[in-house]
Amino acid sequence: MSTYIKGSVSALLRGSAIAVVSAFALASCSAPTAEGTKAAAAKPAAEAAVSKTAEPETAGSAKRLRLLSQDQYLNTLAYVFGPDVRPDAYFPPAQRTDGLLSLGAAKAGVTPTRMEVYQKAAQTVSALIVDPKRRDFVITCKPADEKKSDRACATKVVTEIGRLMSRRPLTADKRDAFVAQAVSAADKLNDFYAGLGVALEAMLVSPNVLFVTERSEADPKNPGQQRLDAYSLATRLSLFLWNAAPDDQLLKAAETGEIQTPKGLAKQVERMLASARLDQGVRAFFDDMYAFDTFNALSKDTAVYPTFTGQALQDAREETLRVVVDHLIRQNGDYRDLFTTRETFISPALAAIYKLPAPPAWTRYEFPEGSQRAGIVTHISFLASHSHPARTSATLRGKALRELLLCQPVPAPPANVDFSAVENPRPGLRTTRDRVGFHLENPVCAGCHKIMDPMGLALENFDSAGTFRLTEKGALIDASGTLDGKAFKDVIGLGQALHDHPAATSCLVKRAYSYATGSPTTNTDRPLLAYFNTRFSEDGYRVPDLMRTIALSSAFSHVNDGTQTAPGKTADASSKSASASN
Amino acid sequence: MRGFKALLSTTALAALSITAVAGSAAADDSIIKDRRIGFVLNSKAMAVYQTADAKAECPNGFNDGPREQFVKFFPEGTKRTVADTQLKYEQEWWNPTTDASWEPQPFKEPAGNIGIGLNLDGKVGPKDFTSPDGEKGIDNQLYRVIGCIVGWRGPEGQSRHFVKSYQQKFDYNRTMFEITDVDSLTDDNDVTVTLYRGRDPLYSNAAGDFIAGGSQRIDMRWGKQFIYTVKGKIVDGVLITEPKRVTMPESTARGVPKMDIHEWRLKLKLTETGAEGLMGGYIDIERFYNALGQNWGTHHRSYGQESLPSEYKALYRNADFAPDANGRNTAISAAWDVKFSQVYIIHPAQQVAAKGDKGAAAEAVPAR
Numbered sequence: 001m002s003t004y005i006k007g008s009v010s011a012l013l014r015g016s017a018i019a020v021v022s023a024f025a026l027a028s029c030s031a032p033t034a035e036g037t038k039a040a041a042a043k044p045a046a047e048a049a050v051s052k053t054a055e056p057e058t059a060g061s062a063k064r065l066r067l068l069s070q071d072q073y074l075n076t077l078a079y080v081f082g083p084d085v086r087p088d089a090y091f092p093p094a095q096r097t098d099g100l101l102s103l104g105a106a107k108a109g110v111t112p113t114r115m116e117v118y119q120k121a122a123q124t125v126s127a128l129i130v131d132p133k134r135r136d137f138v139i140t141c142k143p144a145d146e147k148k149s150d151r152a153c154a155t156k157v158v159t160e161i162g163r164l165m166s167r168r169p170l171t172a173d174k175r176d177a178f179v180a181q182a183v184s185a186a187d188k189l190n191d192f193y194a195g196l197g198v199a200l201e202a203m204l205v206s207p208n209v210l211f212v213t214e215r216s217e218a219d220p221k222n223p224g225q226q227r228l229d230a231y232s233l234a235t236r237l238s239l240f241l242w243n244a245a246p247d248d249q250l251l252k253a254a255e256t257g258e259i260q261t262p263k264g265l266a267k268q269v270e271r272m273l274a275s276a277r278l279d280q281g282v283r284a285f286f287d288d289m290y291a292f293d294t295f296n297a298l299s300k301d302t303a304v305y306p307t308f309t310g311q312a313l314q315d316a317r318e319e320t321l322r323v324v325v326d327h328l329i330r331q332n333g334d335y336r337d338l339f340t341t342r343e344t345f346i347s348p349a350l351a352a353i354y355k356l357p358a359p360p361a362w363t364r365y366e367f368p369e370g371s372q373r374a375g376i377v378t379h380i381s382f383l384a385s386h387s388h389p390a391r392t393s394a395t396l397r398g399k400a401l402r403e404l405l406l407c408q409p410v411p412a413p414p415a416n417v418d419f420s421a422v423e424n425p426r427p428g429l430r431t432t433r434d435r436v437g438f439h440l441e442n443p444v445c446a447g448c449h450k451i452m453d454p455m456g457l458a459l460e461n462f463d464s465a466g467t468f469r470l471t472e473k474g475a476l477i478d479a480s481g482t483l484d485g486k487a488f489k490d491v492i493g494l495g496q497a498l499h500d501h502p503a504a505t506s507c508l509v510k511r512a513y514s515y516a517t518g519s520p521t522t523n524t525d526r527p528l529l530a531y532f533n534t535r536f537s538e539d540g541y542r543v544p545d546l547m548r549t550i551a552l553s554s555a556f557s558h559v560n561d562g563t564q565t566a567p568g569k570t571a572d573a574s575s576k577s578a579s580a581s582n
Numbered sequence: 583m584r585g586f587k588a589l590l591s592t593t594a595l596a597a598l599s600i601t602a603v604a605g606s607a608a609a610d611d612s613i614i615k616d617r618r619i620g621f622v623l624n625s626k627a628m629a630v631y632q633t634a635d636a637k638a639e640c641p642n643g644f645n646d647g648p649r650e651q652f653v654k655f656f657p658e659g660t661k662r663t664v665a666d667t668q669l670k671y672e673q674e675w676w677n678p679t680t681d682a683s684w685e686p687q688p689f690k691e692p693a694g695n696i697g698i699g700l701n702l703d704g705k706v707g708p709k710d711f712t713s714p715d716g717e718k719g720i721d722n723q724l725y726r727v728i729g730c731i732v733g734w735r736g737p738e739g740q741s742r743h744f745v746k747s748y749q750q751k752f753d754y755n756r757t758m759f760e761i762t763d764v765d766s767l768t769d770d771n772d773v774t775v776t777l778y779r780g781r782d783p784l785y786s787n788a789a790g791d792f793i794a795g796g797s798q799r800i801d802m803r804w805g806k807q808f809i810y811t812v813k814g815k816i817v818d819g820v821l822i823t824e825p826k827r828v829t830m831p832e833s834t835a836r837g838v839p840k841m842d843i844h845e846w847r848l849k850l851k852l853t854e855t856g857a858e859g860l861m862g863g864y865i866d867i868e869r870f871y872n873a874l875g876q877n878w879g880t881h882h883r884s885y886g887q888e889s890l891p892s893e894y895k896a897l898y899r900n901a902d903f904a905p906d907a908n909g910r911n912t913a914i915s916a917a918w919d920v921k922f923s924q925v926y927i928i929h930p931a932q933q934v935a936a937k938g939d940k941g942a943a944a945e946a947v948p949a950r
Contacts, residue, residue, distance in 0.1 A: 302787055302788065302789065306787050306791070306793045306794075307787070307793055307794070307795045309787050309788060310788055348782075348785070348796065348797050351795070351797055351926065352785060352793070352794070352795025352796060352797075353795065355612070355613060355615075355795065356926065357615075357797045357926030357927070357928045358797045358926070358928075359797065359799060359928055360782060360799075
């Protein structure tokens with residue numbers, strides 16, 4: 001950190017500020033963001049509670065310490081300070097764990113380099129907050145004299161912002177330490193706002209802001225069980241549903257203890273599901289589940305695919321996320337229909353690849369009946385991100401479908417695998433199917449490739465950029481295949497097979513629960529996942545309903561230290577029981 | 583022919599309904615939607631035949647520009663007024679004459695008979711050029727005017743560069759055409775070509791190359807004056823249109839933002855990603871000269887060694903079309919090297935869809 005700070009007084013003050021933290025409320029930011037009437041909220045909690053299935057008794061989910069992600073940090077800043085307070089922050093990515101980046105957030109460390117990124121962002125944000133153009137809207141008091149320190153005003157601001165950024169009231173010690181910094185810096189710089197900026201910068205890089213530390217307490221209604229404390233529950237809810245820190249109303253529900261009552265919790269969950277901010281949460285989850293972080297490093301050979309521009313790259317990711325939000329939230333559609341829907345959104349950059357006209361900006365579009373474009377696996381996002389820069393890959397595509405959509409891990413290739421057969425194929429092998437045929441003939445390869453290639457080959461009517469093609473090197477492409485015994489003749493059949501595959505929905509359930517709690521699932525979670533699967537099915541595979549079920553579940557709000565099993569069961573017993581039921 | 587095409591189309595529809603999947607797959611694959619394909623102009627330059635060292639076509643070198651002429655008119659050593667020099671020279675620009683005696687030295691027209699362009703009148707005249715590949719009767723008398731002027735020569739003559747650059751970067755100049763009733767880009771003896779002005783930027787990749795697959799909305803508000811329909815045919819992959827008097831957008835820095843062309847036509851090699859070839863026609867001399875004078879400052883003309891008064895005289899000397907009451911031709915044959923990118927042309931009904939609701943959008947932006 002010292003290498004980053006220049007030799008000014010304010011910089012010296014900054015250097016000592018990092019370890020401090022404090023507490024309270026920012027009245028001007030307390031109103032919730034636009035809350036719409038949405039299909040997602042159409043189903044009241046009372047109705048949702050009517051199910052033939054009861055949640056199995058579990059030991060709860062693991063209590064975690066995890067890093068706030070880049071988007072969670074930025075979304076929180078946008079809520080607290082306004083959408084224009086958005087620094088150019090590029091936090092190092094987490095390590096994908098059990099299919100999700102968000103689970104890797106519990107394994108991350110903070111290196112000096114990473115700390116520098118955080119501080120750079122904090123420095124930008126604090127400067128924006130105290131900027132004369134903005135401070136009257138964000139800072140809720142005025143100093144008696146702008147050229148001097150003002151302890152009372154600094155205390156008010158630190159308390160308000162500290163509560164929202166730390167997701168709970170600051171302790172008196174931490175609050176006072178930040179205030180002392182603001183006062184001291186203001187006195188030395190003869191500027192109240194400059195001093196306040198120093199304290200806010202320190203706050204924004206403080207551990208209580210950057211780390212989500214889940215705390216638990218004894219559950220008075222269930223002796224022997226631990227539940228998340230009210231603020232930890234509020235944070236878990238908010239990160240799950242909004243991908244941001246709790247808003248003022250949620251923190252108030254935590255302060256009053258309302259959130260710890262079934263009725264109070266349901267009220268908050270309904271409010272959050274009805275909020276426009278649910279879009280952010282759903283986008284973040286599916287962006288993670290579908291591994292769209294691959295777009296951060298994706299490139300195509302523009303000599304081969306001239307229409308695959310940088311804009312197309314960005315828009316491809318956006319297209320699928322728009323479809324996800326529109327279908328699942330706006331239309332409250334069946335999750336499985338994502339694999340068959342012809343409805344989408346196109347931009348000019350994508351239209352060039354889809355061979356379609358498109359006006360400027362995003363436009364709704366429905367591929368005509370009979371088109372080979374149906375379902376998200378025919379989107380440019382999936383097709384391009386699981387291909388090589390200059391050619392397709394039936395294996396990469398098949399692997400992605402297995403792992404991302406069905407939660408079926410595919411073993412890594414052996415270290416000594418010989419790629420020459422596909423890198424330098426024999427002359428005369430014109431189609432990808434021809435070139436990878438040996439995968440299924442060689443028993444050493446076939447073990448894994450038979451679960452990937454037949455799915456991936458069904459996508460061969462789309463090149464590496466996602467453009468449709470009938471032929472490859474003059475040969476008609478055969479896009480037939482099978483998925484776990486279900487044969488199909490083309491990609492439309494593959495979409496239907498995915499739609500009908502039980503693992504498609506159980507995969508979503510598993511990922512959603514992991515994402516919600518921040519922990520990979522284990523064998524002991526199987527009865528719980530079976531319960532969620534049943535509820536999801538009963539609810540017609542509506543994702544907002546699944547999110548509600550998870551958020552209101554006992555497992556979501558109860559925690560263990562990560563080693564416990566369901567009451568009265570060993571891990572093995574639980575596992576066997578679950579396996580039998582599955 | 584159109585009736586036969588309609589029959590074919592109906593037959594094709596019936597076939598589609600039988601093999602819906604295969605047919606739709608073909609639709610996913612094809613650039614030609616609904617028997618239409620569009621192209622947008624991405625490069626336009628006056629057709630100038632050039633050899634590597636210019637000695638064949640300009641054996642006496644290039645023409646003088648304003649700087650060189652000024653020095654010859656007003657050599658140093660004599661005290662003169664501004665009115666007698668700069669203003670006198672400038673008035674020749676704005677009130678040009680065909681008086682050849684004004685020239686400080688003879689104007690240099692290209693030598694030889696090789697030229698690039700189209701045979702606009704269907705005849706082989708004594709002043710016509712022969713194309714580099716041997717086609718006789720090429721009408722491009724403008725080449726005699728600009729062929730030995732640095733600013734009009736490639737690759738980066740001043741006028742050549744800026745006309746092309748402005749055409750590319752200003753949406754005002756977005757010229758495009760759509761071929762309808764087209765069954766094949768290789769051979770189709772009856773197609774319809776409609777000229778439009780587009781509203782959107784050219785579509786390019788990160789390297790700055792203009793690429794196929796973009797979309798253009800038609801300018802129906804101010805661009806109706808640029809809409810023309812002509813018949814054409816495609817022979818061995820080359821589109822040839824029938825002649826038509828058209829007005830095309832051409833805005834440069836300022837001045838007259840359009841260009842009138844008599845007997846305008848296209849001869850373009852077509853592919854699914856673009857079209858390349860020649861555009862030809864006769865341009866009105868006064869309109870052309872006025873646009874040149876207003877559009878380009880003296881610094882352009884100086885670096886391009888382009889003297890407007892000399893050009894004016896040469897234009898009338900070589901004019902070959904539209905004689906006035908006195909029998910003097912008032913227009914001159916010209917040709918342009920042109921390149922187009924394939925583009926999806928969005929018609930007004932579709933443009934509504936961009937703002938409309940889901941149903942309207944889905945209906946109005948079909949895979950055409």
